[in-house]
Amino acid sequence: MMLNPADINTDTLPYRLPSPVLEGVMTSLEAVETVLSGRAAELGVEIRRGIRATALQQDDRTVTVQAGEDTYQATWLVGCDGGRSTVRGLAGFEFVGTEPQFTGYTMLSAVAEPNPLEPGFTLTPTGMYLTMPTPGHIGMMDFDGGAFDRTRRPSVAHLQSVLRRVSGTDVTLDDVQLVSTFTDRARQTTSYRQGRVLLAGDAAHIHSPLGAQGLNTGIGDAVNLGWKLAATVRGHAHTGLMETYTSERHPVGARTLQWTRAQTAAMKPDPHAQALQALIRDLLETRDGTTYVHNRTSGSSTRYDLGSSHPLVGRNAPDFCFHDRTRLSDLLHDGRGVVLDFSTGRQLHGATDGRADLIRYKAGPVINDLGLGALLIRPDGVIAWADDYDPDRNALQQAATRWFGPDH
Structure with a gap:
């Protein structure tokens, strides 16, 4: 069931801005892995392939993995080893869901x-x-x-x-x-963390590839977890930061599983599914129906509950462009948080400036500020705090403390 792009109501995404990044692109896992492996090599990461974990133990300080005759020890272990995850089994995660139809x-x-x-x-x-x-x-x-x-x-x-x-x-x-x-077997771990062991991607959730949601969901897990784990390992994280990984990403995974189950139900070769197909086709001929499906499959409707009523908080930040041609995406390359101040810069200057180890500060006018005064953006590109008019420095400080600790 194909969507007509002309029927997508972009007014439902009022904070959307043009970006040089393609909205969607067909790619292969090989191409994605090549890009990510190259980036890892640039950062000095050593990738050892063909090593299978055979045993796992953890205590309140370390995780030890046995792989053949070799032993590896670290403060944290992340299982990104696919739908048949060895790490998931060795760590004892509960993996629940539904059996396949096809x-x-x-x-x-x-x-x-x-x-x-x-x-x-x-x-x-x-x-x-x-x-x-x-x-x-x-x-x-x-x-x-x-x-x-x-x-x-x-x-x-x-x-x-x-x-x-x-x-x-x-x-x-x-x-x-x-x-x-x-x-289309659909299963998900009840938590993405067991002590010092975490899961991401297919290790944490499996479902059919209908709608092409798996790769995006897995990368979303990694981007959400990466900066939180880095802050924890470096001693910057506040108490409870790691708990937000499950609370934010588990609902996204559950929603994806439900979406693929619905697709399977509509595709079954029986009269009930065919009746459902006809209903869905009717809905997709409406502007609201097309927009809803687009927002679900594109990820545009994803929003974390960060305890704010502001419509932007919890969503991915628009790719703001400053008059010097700097873009927000450029500022996020080093994995730090970003404060964007679209006002004069005098009210917020000093709230985070000079703390460049975790938060970058950028003031000045942008080509389109969308009526916003200032934003605090996490390293994963999610907006943690927003103010539409005169920015409240105290509110910004509270948000920065929540996500980056009391020293920021």
């Missing part, structure tokens, strides 16, 4: 001519298949209750049988090069 397949395969498959997404009485513009990329969903044994590689004969059943054609596969399988 088995999904993606493959790179030639199709013998004549090719009977339709381009794009095609819902059928027995499932769904997808053919991508890139030749040979095929996806399909078989509502078998997740019965296929995903520990083994599917044979060409099995793939062809499933595709014929799902598509209702006599399609013939030729030269299958790559194949992977997935399900």
